[in-house]
Amino acid sequence: MKSNIIVADDHPLFREAIKQVLPQVVADCEIIEAESYYELQHALENNADVDLVLMDLHMPGNKGFAGLSLVKSEYPAVAVVMVSASDSANIIRRSFAFGASGYIPKSSSFEVIKQAINAVMQGEIWVPEEIRSEVEFADTDDEKLAKKMASLTPQQFKVLNMIADGLLNKQIGYELNIQESTVKHHVSSILRKLDVYNRTKAGIMFNQLDVEDDSKRVTES
Secondary structure, three states: OOEEEEEEOOOHHHHHHHHHHHHHHOOOEEEEEEOOHHHHHHHHHHOOOEEEEEEEOOOOOOOOOHHHHHHHHHOOOOEEEEEEOOOOHHHHHHHHHOOOOEEEEOOOOHHHHHHHHHHHHOOOOEOOHHHHHHOOOOOOHHHHHHHHHHOOOHHHHHHHHHHHOOOOHHHHHHHHOOOHHHHHHHHHHHHHHHOOOOHHHHHHHHHOOOOOOHHHHHHHO
């Protein structure tokens, strides 16, 4: 049976590397490429029975763990493996809290990438061996936040994203082509589900999904 796999990364060389590795692990697979989070959404909407998504943590259109959280909310059966230049144990731990099935540092060898993909395709959780002891699967604040975010509908998630960006109800209605009264209803539901009492608190909670891009920080310093 053919497996549908999406490689979502804005770096062409990394996508090419993954495309070389995948057929060595998954005998019969259809590889779909996405260069941004918006292309990833389009790929998920237009391809039935996606088995695996390899997703760059810092791809254009994605904000930290927001993309992962939304994908797992809309497509809970799809396994998502995060890929990143960062090998921070804290970031890896947070990835699993928000629903990732694996995490591959971009510095990994082809052999390690193959091991990771094979494990996840077998239904396992894969953690880089060198930091396995540092990654604890506990009931963390991130896991609580992830459960709250997962309770939102995709439309509510979009509204929350816009609230975090400082947009007013009228502006959100225009962007999403919905009535302002509908936006107000979404906002009320969001506040209730997140257990906060105003838009500012909701925006702050959404921004907790963000992650600093280590590669850019090194470049800028």
